[in-house]
Amino acid sequence: MRPAQSLPIRALQFDGLGQRFGDTSPWLFRGLSAKFLGGERCAIVGPSGSGKSTLLSIVAGWLDPTEGTVEQEGLERVQWVFQNPHGVARRAAIDHVALPLLAAGARIATADAEAAEICAVVGLSHLTDRRPFSMLSGGEAQRLMLARALAVKPDLLLVDEPTAQLDRQSAATVNSAIASIGAAGGIVLIATHDPDTAAACDRIIDLAEFAAVSA
Template sequence: MSPTPSVAGDPLLQVTQLRLARRHAGVTQEVLREVSLDLAPGRVCALMGVSGAGKSTVLRTIVALEPFEAGRIAVDGVTLTPGPLPRESALRPLRRRVGMVFQQHALFPHLTVHENVTLAPVHALGAVRAHAGSVADSLLESLGVAQRRAVYPDQLSGGEAQRVAIARALALDPPLLLMDEPTAALDPARRAALAETLRALAAAGRTLLITTHDVDFATEVADEVAIMAHGEIVERGPARHVLEQPQHEATRALLRFGER
């Protein structure tokens, strides 16, 4: 797998016929089967499905945390191809283009909020510390957690930790933001605040791909949804149309799950 230039005029994100299998104790399990997905700048797509459908694995392949066996991923001029993951130094062009917000936030516990946000620009890309600090301050202010800049992650609420994780992901100003189950630990008020934040990011031209099984959140935030089942995208279209008039049994099952 190696990052190479992609063709001008492509969508910001283009995933084509992605295949991934895992082998354990002599047994092969297909995790992703011919997954194809594209997103234009400023669009929000919710990648939906019940647990185990393959949603998080798609995100991990896009951000080059997991290799894949067949297919192609292109992100704003950088292409990933099948094979072993390249060295981190070779992934710098991709890291500038994709930010990732993990479900458990993955903040470094020994660093303050401000240090978490400045880490990648300073140490991965060699940014001047003062400039990285200024960018971090602006992001934390825009996300409403500037007053928490000097505390450590274990002193944050779940909503605060998530906003810090978003600030960290945006510190390199990537055009694509990936979020894995962002509403999993949020109460309704914080979900509403997050929805407002994400729509503002999209309005500013950021492209978002979000995994979720939260139907109400997806309906509110996403322009489109892609429904996954057993490692495949089985239904895709405008969010409200798909979620209000489901055509595939996997979509109907997801809606039944959300009603519980």
């Protein structure tokens, strides 16, 4: 029997993706084909310079791949958390997380309560009244950007090196947050060097394997 209400279909598909910067440059990766469905978390791993951030830029639509295609279905809300956090300097940290909830129609008290819960998930409960950039560290500001992205409940979430600037305990908090976010039904792609982040995902794509076929 079919369930009374089925989840909307969310899918992302790479078909023969390849990237190099210039006709004579070596391929960063080539022949990358993969399909992702809603709820899946995938870690993109590989050595520094292997093209992890470049692949996220292609998926975000900021860069056309040298060859191959990226197809999407049902990915209306796309969020990305990259390494340079940006926010409204005069606003408290929690406002950044509450704003997307207010924009989606939540009442102020409901949005504030949900934002506080999301801040707790990324280990920022003690900092919700701080103002970003003047009073948050780089790692705290990046976690705030992750919290803001989670508040949007994105269909596709792209995250670049979420634990690179963090101490072990904060990294563990972020990794357990990552382990819980697939439950919301979105697709999550995370570029990372952190084996614990990769372990928090459902699958791993190692770009080193796609550099090997470069000509």
